[in-house]
Amino acid sequence: MTLPCGQWQEEHAGMGAIFSAARSRETEPVPAEVAWHTLAVEDAVRRLDADLDGLTDGEVQRRRADFGWNRLEVAKPQSAVWRLLRQFHNVLIYLMCAAAAVTAVLEHWIDTIVLLAAVVINVVIAYIQEGKAEAAMDAIRAMLSPHATVIRDGRVVDVDAAELVPGDLVKLAPGDRVPADLRLTGVDGLRVEEAMLTGESVPVDKACDPVGAESPIAERVGMAYSGTLVVHGQGTGVVVGTGAHTELGQIDRLLTGISSSATPLLRQISRFGRILAAVIVALSAATYAVGVLWRGQTVSEMFMMAVALAASAIPEGLPAIMTVTLAIGVQRMSRRNAIVRRLPAVEALGSVTVICSDKTGTLTSNEMTVQRIVCAGHTIDVGGVGYAPVGDLSIDGRTVDASRNPALLDALRVGVLCNDAALHEVDGAWTIAGDPTEAALLVVAAKADLLRDRLQAEFPRSATLPFASENRIMATLHIIRGGDALILVKGAPERVVDMCRWQRGNDGEHVIDREHWRQMAAETAAQGLRVLALAQRRGTPDETLEIGDLGDGFTMLALVGIIDPLRPEAVAAVQECHRAGIRVKMITGDHAATAAEIGAQLGIGRDGDAVTGAQIAAMDDAALRVVAHERNVFARTSPEHKLRLVRALQATGEVVAMTGDGVNDAPALKKADIGVAMGGKGTEAAKESSDIVLADDNFATIAAAVSEGRTVYDNIRKFILFMLPTNGGEALVVMAAIVFQITLPLTPAQVLWINLATSSTLGLALAFEPRENDVMSRRPRPPSESLLSRYFMWRVVMVSVLMAGGALTMFLWELRLGTSVETARTMAVNAIVVAEMFYLLNNRFLLEPVLNRIGLFGNKIALATVVACATLQLAFTYAPPMNAFFGSTPLGHVEWLKAAGVGALVFAVVETEKYMVRRLRRTPARQPEPAA
Numbered sequence: 042m043t044l045p046c047g048q049w050q051e052e053h054a055g056m057g058a059i060f061s062a063a064r065s066r067e068t069e070p071v072p073a074e075v076a077w078h079t080l081a082v083e084d085a086v087r088r089l090d091a092d093l094d095g096l097t098d099g100e101v102q103r104r105r106a107d108f109g110w111n112r113l114e115v116a117k118p119q120s121a122v123w124r125l126l127r128q129f130h131n132v133l134i135y136l137m138c139a140a141a142a143v144t145a146v147l148e149h150w151i152d153t154i155v156l157l158a159a160v161v162i163n164v165v166i167a168y169i170q171e172g173k174a175e176a177a178m179d180a181i182r183a184m185l186s187p188h189a190t191v192i193r194d195g196r197v198v199d200v201d202a203a204e205l206v207p208g209d210l211v212k213l214a215p216g217d218r219v220p221a222d223l224r225l226t227g228v229d230g231l232r233v234e235e236a237m238l239t240g241e242s243v244p245v246d247k248a249c250d251p252v253g254a255e256s257p258i259a260e261r262v263g264m265a266y267s268g269t270l271v272v273h274g275q276g277t278g279v280v281v282g283t284g285a286h287t288e289l290g291q292i293d294r295l296l297t298g299i300s301s302s303a304t305p306l307l308r309q310i311s312r313f314g315r316i317l318a319a320v321i322v323a324l325s326a327a328t329y330a331v332g333v334l335w336r337g338q339t340v341s342e343m344f345m346m347a348v349a350l351a352a353s354a355i356p357e358g359l360p361a362i363m364t365v366t367l368a369i370g371v372q373r374m375s376r377r378n379a380i381v382r383r384l385p386a387v388e389a390l391g392s393v394t395v396i397c398s399d400k401t402g403t404l405t406s407n408e409m410t411v412q413r414i415v416c417a418g419h420t421i422d423v424g425g426v427g428y429a430p431v432g433d434l435s436i437d438g439r440t441v442d443a444s445r446n447p448a449l450l451d452a453l454r455v456g457v458l459c460n461d462a463a464l465h466e467v468d469g470a471w472t473i474a475g476d477p478t479e480a481a482l483l484v485v486a487a488k489a490d491l492l493r494d495r496l497q498a499e500f501p502r503s504a505t506l507p508f509a510s511e512n513r514i515m516a517t518l519h520i521i522r523g524g525d526a527l528i529l530v531k532g533a534p535e536r537v538v539d540m541c542r543w544q545r546g547n548d549g550e551h552v553i554d555r556e557h558w559r560q561m562a563a564e565t566a567a568q569g570l571r572v573l574a575l576a577q578r579r580g581t582p583d584e585t586l587e588i589g590d591l592g593d594g595f596t597m598l599a600l601v602g603i604i605d606p607l608r609p610e611a612v613a614a615v616q617e618c619h620r621a622g623i624r625v626k627m628i629t630g631d632h633a634a635t636a637a638e639i640g641a642q643l644g645i646g647r648d649g650d651a652v653t654g655a656q657i658a659a660m661d662d663a664a665l666r667v668v669a670h671e672r673n674v675f676a677r678t679s680p681e682h683k684l685r686l687v688r689a690l691q692a693t694g695e696v697v698a699m700t701g702d703g704v705n706d707a708p709a710l711k712k713a714d715i716g717v718a719m720g721g722k723g724t725e726a727a728k729e730s731s732d733i734v735l736a737d738d739n740f741a742t743i744a745a746a747v748s749e750g751r752t753v754y755d756n757i758r759k760f761i762l763f764m765l766p767t768n769g770g771e772a773l774v775v776m777a778a779i780v781f782q783i784t785l786p787l788t789p790a791q792v793l794w795i796n797l798a799t800s801s802t803l804g805l806a807l808a809f810e811p812r813e814n815d816v817m818s819r820r821p822r823p824p825s826e827s828l829l830s831r832y833f834m835w836r837v838v839m840v841s842v843l844m845a846g847g848a849l850t851m852f853l854w855e856l857r858l859g860t861s862v863e864t865a866r867t868m869a870v871n872a873i874v875v876a877e878m879f880y881l882l883n884n885r886f887l888l889e890p891v892l893n894r895i896g897l898f899g900n901k902i903a904l905a906t907v908v909a910c911a912t913l914q915l916a917f918t919y920a921p922p923m924n925a926f927f928g929s930t931p932l933g934h935v936e937w938l939k940a941a942g943v944g945a946l947v948f949a950v951v952e953t954e955k956y957m958v959r960r961l962r963r964t965p966a967r968q969p970e971p972a973a
């Protein structure tokens with residue numbers, strides 16, 4: 042099936058040396074305007090001064106100096122001034138500006154200045170914090186940079202796509218984003234989806250032929266353009282354009298990066314802000330009307346009252362701190378190897394009820410070692426672990442000589458030749474490139490002294506049917522002496538056994554005993570081993586390797602059983618998920634018996650056998666809903682089964698996280714509430730469809746991300762629970778003053794001081810709260826749960842009343858003692874601020890007690906903010922300029938003691954209330970708060 046350019050490649054396999062020798066600095070630089078699609082492959086390669094062994098490192102460096110990095114300039118960041126101005130666009134800021142205007146008209150200059158200062162401070166804080174959040178997201182974006190498989194110095198290596206230079210030889214596989222503009226030098230069933238350049242979503246078949254100069258992009262079959270998506274087959278191509286010199290660079294469209302769309306929570310908060318603003322305006326207007334029309338107050342006094350009320354009720358720090366909390370959560374997750382691509386995922390993680398995970402590489406370590414080889418008459422045990430080719434092949438403890446065992450020899454040969462992986466030794470350490478399953482076959486062959494280079498020279502490959510999860514086999518066509526050809530296949534036993542008519546023993550070929558092989562495959566799989574079958578048949582050199590045309594004339598050679606140990610941390614992570622009320626389901630392409638055994642080892646498959654893809658295919662949606670709900674292990678599944686399973690689970694009300702890595706997993710990843718792609722083995726297509734990418738492909742990372750997601754949500758709620766009662770308390774104080782016609786206990790300037798200088802400082806600490814102990818022993822949060830549950834409302838009202846009561850009492854008490862209004866106001870301010878400090882500690886844990894070492898001292902940042910806040914408050918009380926500005930006065934010890942009393946009262950009441958709620962709930966760990 043290899044197209045003409047493939048032949049060219051074979052014929053010129055030795056040309057590397059010639060090209061290398063010819064390479065010189067006189068070579069003309071690669072002109073950007075060359076019409077590469079019109080050149081024959083050889084011409085293109087010659088013009089690029091490239092060769093089929095790839096460039097050397099030195100040459101890459103030189104070219105990079107000439108051509109730069111293979112990157113597109115990121116969209117021009119918004120100018121700093123514009124970003125600053127944008128922060129003003131907030132309904133609460135508008136309200137403050139309006140209040141400043143009112144005070145200016147009334148010539149209350151101090152209030153005007155404070156209000157304007159509040160606006161400026163708020164805008165600057167929002168600006169700085171947005172900058173920090175953006176920087177965090179940028180750092181994470183960099184972690185997602187795409188990779189490319191490239192041949193350099195004769196070796197296949199994986200590099201960052203930004204490192205490509207013109208002349209590099211790149212390999213393409215399904216799911217890859219083409220990393221640069223390529224002139225294809227070899228294709229094998231290559232199909233590329235070019236919608237992002239041409240708008241045409243039907244994938245295009247690629248070839249290597251040149252086309253006319255006038256051909257539009259969609260017809261340039263010999264080119265693969267940067268940013269387009271490989272959906273099928275394989276190919277190689279030489280880089281002709283990088284960075285801005287690609288078609289993509291020219292149209293200046295960027296690949297999808299991290300989307301930072303507002304999360305549902307942020308939207309909920311901004312809606313809340315708008316409603317709050319409307320309520321504040323209405324209340325202020327009502328206050329004004331009541332005061333002037335009913336109580337006969339002066340217009341200017343009532344204006345000030347209304348302004349004070351507005352200032353007190355606006356939670357100025359809310360939006361900024363929300364963003365910071367989310368950004369901190371994203372950073373914490375990335376530290377634990379979970380890279381968040383879409384911000385809403387952070388919250389959705391807290392509601393996940395089912396995690397559907399792959400097996401290979403996610404729950405298992407993907408470090409494959411062949412442990413046994415089952416031939417027709419005997420079973421061979423293989424010694425050694427890992428990729429070092431050290432270990433014996435033995436039967437019943439006796440070492441076997443492979444060269445005397447023709448069936449074994451043929452089987453090992455298939456394993457080596459029908460294989461795209463590579464094994465390298467560097468300083469005594471053995472590493473692999475490519476698929477670990479295939480690498481394991483190279484290792485076992487090397488243990489029997491069968492070396493790949495020799496075999497490849499003897500049996501050159503002329504076509505490949507690459508492995509695809511849907512087909513579960515790989516086939517290759519090899520030319521043998523005398524003009525004959527050999528087709529080799531390896532793959533899932535059910536598939537391969539059905540393609541065989543014969544079986545090979547040491548005494549020649551016989552008619553196949555399919556039942557025997559199936560039984561052996563099932564027995565091997567039941568031990569948790571991954572099973573591959575190896576077979577071959579004679580063919581003709583011009584045969585096409587199409588999945589439907591391989592026929593059934595193969596000779597079965599052997600089964601190999603490969604061990605893939607569980608990841609040590611996976612068992613604990615599964616248990617942790619179970620404790621957190623999250624069910625774990627394994628959805629694998631592997632054999633049912635292998636899957637069931639691995640499932641049992643993990644504690645998720647105790648419900649008997651695995652459900653197979655074939656069974657899923659036979660079920661209607663209603664039946665699948667029942668099975669998806671009840672069973673936990675699904676084997677021999679294809680990507681479309683994953684999609685059906687996600688749908689079935691969602692239909693029963695589950696919130697589903699689904700892992701995936703292949704190009705065909707994209708629909709299931711998109712459909713899932715949280716799509717989780719593998720950062721290592723995952724294709725670009727899978728990563729782009731996902732919400733989260735696991736840098737280490739590890740299941741335990743998903744569990745870690747869930748716990749971080751729950752923590753972020755907790756912290757946001759803690760912050761809201763902290764912030765609102767302060768505003769509520771202040772608003773109640775002002776309203777009480779209006780209703781009872783007493784002097785305003787808090788001036789607008791003082792109210793703003795409390796909100797901005799103290800509440801925001803203190804509240805920031807809650808963004809850094811570490812996770813609570815019970816975060817992974819609660820049930821998942823219902824996604825529809827509103828941020829302010831009824832219980833939360835109650836808490837806000839209770840603490841608001843306590844704070845208002847404390848402040849009013851202090852104010853009136855001071856007045857009664859005959860002190861000045863200024864002193865009484867200073868007392869009211871200090872009562873609220875001290876109460877806030879205590880209440881901050883209450884809020885470190887939503888329901889758990891904080892009167893212990895961890896509760897009081899566990900968050901160093903909380904303590905630091907309390908100290909900072911106390912310092913500010915001392916300045917407010919004692920610094921003469923502050924006294925002049927805010928109308929505050931110095932206080933004595935007794936006054937401070939009284940303020941501390943208010944704080945202690947709030948603290949004690951909240952702790953008692955938490956205790957009673959815990960008692961009421963009986964199972965506080967499972968249900969952290971009474972239902973909304």
Ligand code: ATP
Nearest residue numbers: 399400401508510513515531532533572629630631
């Ligand atoms: P998971 O979905 O858990 O990652 P998996 O990796 O085991 O599952 P697939 O990669 O789809 O699933 O493999 C399914 C089956 O295909 C395997 O059990 C094996 O028999 C066969 N197989 C796997 N890799 C290859 C390969 N490179 N060549 C031929 N056959 C393979």
